[in-house]
Amino acid sequence: MSPTINIAGQLLLLALIIGAGALFAVRTARLYRIMMAGAPTTRRGDEGTRLRRFATMVLGQSKMFEKPAIGVAHFLIFWGFLLLTVSVVQIMLEGLLGGFSLPAIGRARWFIAANDIIAALVIVSLLYAAYRRLRVRPWHLTTQLDAWIILGAIGAHLTALLLAEGFAAAAFGNEGYHWSLAGAALGGPLAALGPTGARIGYVAFWWVHVLLILGLVTYIPLSKHFHIITSPLNVYFRSTRPKGELPKIENIEEAEHFGVGQVQQFTWKDILDGYACTECGRCTAACPATLTGKPLDPKKIIVDTRLATYAQAGVRMLGRRETRAITPETPLIGGLIGDDELWSCTTCMACIEACPVAIEHVPKIVDMRRNLVLEETRFPPELTKVFNSLERNSNPFGLRARTRADWAKGLGLTILGERPDEPVDVLYWVGCYGSFDERNVRVARALSRVLRAAGINFGILGVEEGCTGDPARRAGNEYLYQVLAQGNVETLQGYGVKKIVTACPHCMNTIKNEYPQFGGDFEVVHHSQFIADLLKSGRLKLDGGLDKRAITFHDPCYLGRYNDVYDAPREVVNGLGAEVTEMRRSRNKALCCGGGGARALMEERIGKKMSHNRLDDVLETGCGTLAAGCPFCITMFEDAIGSTGNAERVQVEDLAELVAARLPKESAGAAAAD
Amino acid sequence: MRILVCVKQVPDPNTVVYQIDPGTKRLVRDGVTNVLDPGAEVALEAALQLAERDGESTVTVVAMGPEDAEDAIRRALAMGAHDGALITDDALAGSDALGTAKALAAAIGQIGFDIIFCATESTDGYSGMVPGMVAELLGIPHLSFIRSLEVRDGVLTGQRVIALGYQTVQCPLPLLVAIASGSHEARYPALKGIMAAKRKKVEEYTLADLDLDPDDAGEAGARERVLELLPVEERQAGVIVEDNGDGAARIAELLRQRGVL
Ligand code: SF4
Ligand code: SF4
Numbered sequence: 001m002s003p004t005i006n007i008a009g010q011l012l013l014l015a016l017i018i019g020a021g022a023l024f025a026v027r028t029a030r031l032y033r034i035m036m037a038g039a040p041t042t043r044r045g046d047e048g049t050r051l052r053r054f055a056t057m058v059l060g061q062s063k064m065f066e067k068p069a070i071g072v073a074h075f076l077i078f079w080g081f082l083l084l085t086v087s088v089v090q091i092m093l094e095g096l097l098g099g100f101s102l103p104a105i106g107r108a109r110w111f112i113a114a115n116d117i118i119a120a121l122v123i124v125s126l127l128y129a130a131y132r133r134l135r136v137r138p139w140h141l142t143t144q145l146d147a148w149i150i151l152g153a154i155g156a157h158l159t160a161l162l163l164a165e166g167f168a169a170a171a172f173g174n175e176g177y178h179w180s181l182a183g184a185a186l187g188g189p190l191a192a193l194g195p196t197g198a199r200i201g202y203v204a205f206w207w208v209h210v211l212l213i214l215g216l217v218t219y220i221p222l223s224k225h226f227h228i229i230t231s232p233l234n235v236y237f238r239s240t241r242p243k244g245e246l247p248k249i250e251n252i253e254e255a256e257h258f259g260v261g262q263v264q265q266f267t268w269k270d271i272l273d274g275y276a277c278t279e280c281g282r283c284t285a286a287c288p289a290t291l292t293g294k295p296l297d298p299k300k301i302i303v304d305t306r307l308a309t310y311a312q313a314g315v316r317m318l319g320r321r322e323t324r325a326i327t328p329e330t331p332l333i334g335g336l337i338g339d340d341e342l343w344s345c346t347t348c349m350a351c352i353e354a355c356p357v358a359i360e361h362v363p364k365i366v367d368m369r370r371n372l373v374l375e376e377t378r379f380p381p382e383l384t385k386v387f388n389s390l391e392r393n394s395n396p397f398g399l400r401a402r403t404r405a406d407w408a409k410g411l412g413l414t415i416l417g418e419r420p421d422e423p424v425d426v427l428y429w430v431g432c433y434g435s436f437d438e439r440n441v442r443v444a445r446a447l448s449r450v451l452r453a454a455g456i457n458f459g460i461l462g463v464e465e466g467c468t469g470d471p472a473r474r475a476g477n478e479y480l481y482q483v484l485a486q487g488n489v490e491t492l493q494g495y496g497v498k499k500i501v502t503a504c505p506h507c508m509n510t511i512k513n514e515y516p517q518f519g520g521d522f523e524v525v526h527h528s529q530f531i532a533d534l535l536k537s538g539r540l541k542l543d544g545g546l547d548k549r550a551i552t553f554h555d556p557c558y559l560g561r562y563n564d565v566y567d568a569p570r571e572v573v574n575g576l577g578a579e580v581t582e583m584r585r586s587r588n589k590a591l592c593c594g595g596g597g598a599r600a601l602m603e604e605r606i607g608k609k610m611s612h613n614r615l616d617d618v619l620e621t622g623c624g625t626l627a628a629g630c631p632f633c634i635t636m637f638e639d640a641i642g643s644t645g646n647a648e649r650v651q652v653e654d655l656a657e658l659v660a661a662r663l664p665k666e667s668a669g670a671a672a673a674d
Numbered sequence: 675m676r677i678l679v680c681v682k683q684v685p686d687p688n689t690v691v692y693q694i695d696p697g698t699k700r701l702v703r704d705g706v707t708n709v710l711d712p713g714a715e716v717a718l719e720a721a722l723q724l725a726e727r728d729g730e731s732t733v734t735v736v737a738m739g740p741e742d743a744e745d746a747i748r749r750a751l752a753m754g755a756h757d758g759a760l761i762t763d764d765a766l767a768g769s770d771a772l773g774t775a776k777a778l779a780a781a782i783g784q785i786g787f788d789i790i791f792c793a794t795e796s797t798d799g800y801s802g803m804v805p806g807m808v809a810e811l812l813g814i815p816h817l818s819f820i821r822s823l824e825v826r827d828g829v830l831t832g833q834r835v836i837a838l839g840y841q842t843v844q845c846p847l848p849l850l851v852a853i854a855s856g857s858h859e860a861r862y863p864a865l866k867g868i869m870a871a872k873r874k875k876v877e878e879y880t881l882a883d884l885d886l887d888p889d890d891a892g893e894a895g896a897r898e899r900v901l902e903l904l905p906v907e908e909r910q911a912g913v914i915v916e917d918n919g920d921g922a923a924r925i926a927e928l929l930r931q932r933g934v935l
Contacts (some may be wrong), residue, residue, distance in 0.1 A: 052816065252865070253869055258865055374864060374865040374866075375866065376864070377861055377862050377864045379862075381859065383862075384860075384862045388709075388862075389689075392686055392707045392709060393686075393689055393707065398688040400707075403709075408814070477867050615716075
């Protein structure tokens with residue numbers, strides 16, 4: 001017997017399917033239209049990379065498995081849902097056409113059995129997901145009604161399916177057209193209700209399960225569950241540009257607006273990011289700002305862009321407690337997202353790294369900062385001095401540009417401008433901290449000694465070097481950044497520089513990944529990579545006899561997550577005859593020191609200091625030496641160590657300093673004017 | 675209202691290293707970045723806020739200086755001033771405070787105004803005399819050390835910083851206010867402002883345009899002479915007396931040695 005009973009039932013089902021489909025289409029189309037009205041961004045090309053990511057992140061659910069239990073559960077739900085989609089098609093056709101079955105599989109026992117097993121596994125996974133929300137309750141997972149609607153609807157839908165099968169078996173016998181695994185299990189007990197009861201049960205549960213799935217279809221675009229459609233697309237369209245490259249504002253002098261002040265100014269991909277967010281909170285759990293009580297929560301930034309987009313589209317998200325009244329007129333910044341949230345970000349990229357659906361938080365935050373700086377001129381007051389100094393002195397400290405090379409006095413280094421006819425093999429890019437900051441000048445001098453000892457023909461730009469513009473760019477002052485970048489690219493090209501080594505991952509990232517936007521193509525390596533190579537090739541020899549102080553290493557965000565350099569610093573430590581004792585969070589999960597995104601140049605007024613938080617990880621290792629590879633980190637840690645009174649327990653040293661201290665006596669003597 | 679703001683280009687006070695030329699007794703300007711005087715920025719900020727509140731005013735900045743002082747004017751225009759005037763003439767080099775005031779007053783007289791804003795003093799010369807002189811030359815009242823102000827029906831009401839706190843003062847326009855340093859947080863120019871500043875008008879005035887003689891201003895007209903310019907004595911490190919029971923006696927001894935007791 002067909003569950004739709006007769007032609008009236010069939011027509012009713014048809015009407016429901018058309019109705020649900022239409023509602024889904026209308027809602028999705030609105031969201032699609034508002035998305036495509038976003039600013040352009042090119043997400044074509046590199047199809048190979050895109051498909052590979054799709055395979056691992058979507059089909060393989062790779063990021064999900066970083067949390068194994070929910071990873072397995074979600075894997076089952078994901079694949080179960082895909083396979084069950086086929087059976088939903090079968091069921092709908094069966095109801096519409098009365099007893100129809102898909103060729104080959106529709107009534108194949110293996111297909112039905114597989115469906116039942118999957119349905120059961122999915123129900124178990126859903127129960128685990130519910131258990132996690134009720135009992136485990138990870139702090140970063142905020143549960144909205146939405147989540148319960150989805151878990152409940154899918155679970156009820158599948159339960160109804162299995163029950164319908166059970167009743168069918170009870171009513172018609174578990175064989176032929178009505179055979180199922182669920183029928184085999186439930187048919188017997190349910191037969192106790194008698195043939196009429198079983199028939200009613202069959203028809204009733206069949207309809208319940210159909211109504212639930214149709215209801216879910218209409219609900220999806222208004223829910224975080226929209227991610228089943230949007231997040232695979234989002235993974236596919238993720239940027240294939242270098243991770244550390246922020247989009248450039250082209251023709252900035254003629255631009256009509258700068259950065260993003262309204263949600264429509266985001267690119268379509270930014271808007272898609274909003275649609276794709278599953279509200280899992282993994283970004284929240286990784287964010288150094290959230291972890292130290294700042295108002296910033298990367299998940300909220302994404303959810304807010306979504307809410308703002310929905311408001312524009314005239315669509316409301318359902319199933320969420322929202323105390324704020326959000327209208328199309330609600331300002332994005334200052335209305336939904338507070339200034340303090342934006343200024344708390346260190347651009348450490350831990351959020352992007354953690355997100356299972358490839359959402360790109362950092363460019364959005366910087367875009368909104370751009371709006372605040374370039375249009376609204378609303379930013380922490382400390383930045384005024386920084387911007388003015390960058391403009392006037394090409395360093396953020398308010399120190400005279402003319403004194404930029406004073407750190408190198410007496411070292412006899414080659415300054416490119418002074419010996420234009422003697423080309424060097426490598427340019428040592430010193431950066432503002434290395435040039436001006438007392439603590440980091442020691443690093444610059446140490447690195448110079450190391451390069452000397454290895455017999456490298458290198459030089460520096462001296463006073464012709466200027467700030468790369470990283471702090472200006474990350475603080476949202478794209479205009480100032482462009483002026484600085486342009487100047488540096490011209491200087492570097494003027495001297496025909498090809499290869500650059502630097503001890504600053506921020507300089508490295510900007511020159512390597514962002515100067516190509518200004519026609520500057522240079523090979524840039526971090527000094528850890530350079531030194532690791534020198535050690536490997538034997539050009540650099542170090543004295544043995546290292547004391548057995550344990551060393552831990554703090555991965556700088558701009559070296560690790562931004563440029564995927566994780567091994568070189570560890571190889572350098574190995575070259576010292578030691579092993580890195582890893583911190584609780586290291587490599588791509590390393591916690592930010594709090595210095596990036598121009599944060600090192602702003603006051604940290606709210607919450608615990610991020611550097612103190614990271615220092616806790618350091619102290620937990622019990623290591624006496626904290627090896628670092630970034631001047632921002634060194635500055636932040638020196639401050640944290642000093643202000644928490646931990647100078648006795650741990651010292652922060654740059655890799656170059658550790659290496660310089662182990663140079664054999666003769667080469668050290670020859671090189672040292674230090 | 676027609677609002678005028680006197681501004682000045684000075685060596686960046688944050689980075690300048692004061693070197694004194696023993697011959698001219700002037701600062702060596704070589705290799706120094708010049709900026710819009712931070713004090714003038716504060717006066718400009720006060721003026722811009724007034725103009726914004728009233729919505730119908732124009733703000734004109736007036737500066738005297740070498741040709742490149744136009745950079746300081748452009749910065750002021752980027753911050754939001756509507757147009758600028760630069761008094762520049764080789765014969766103006768070496769002007770004393772009175773010479774400067776005469777030139778400014780002459781230009782201001784030609785431009786016309788309802789209210790003039792000045793910094794209390796410039797961040798390089800610190801004479802603090804120019805605002806008063808300009809007001810005197812124009813025959814208008816001068817309100818000094820103003821930290822906040824409001825204009826209603828042609829009357830200015832403002833708060834004047836005094837040692838005890840502040841006075842509330844009132845005066846009909848036209849007049850000149852000298853803005854207390856640190857009373858306003860000068861804005862950073864928005865990018866639109868920077869772009870617009872490139873297209874705004876800066877009128878140039880020479881001595882001849884102002885009907886002034888070289889005797890009125892410049893080196894020739896300067897009656898005030900700087901006899902000597904000395905660097906500030908470096909501050910000596912203090913002495914920390916740790917109290918081991920005899921603290922008071924040791925402090926008394928130190929004071930006696932210095933002739934205080
Ligand atoms: S970049 Fe870092 S600080 Fe900024 S939101 Fe992401 S995790 Fe938080
Ligand atoms: S942005 Fe990504 S990591 Fe953060 S809540 Fe959304 S889906 Fe999860």
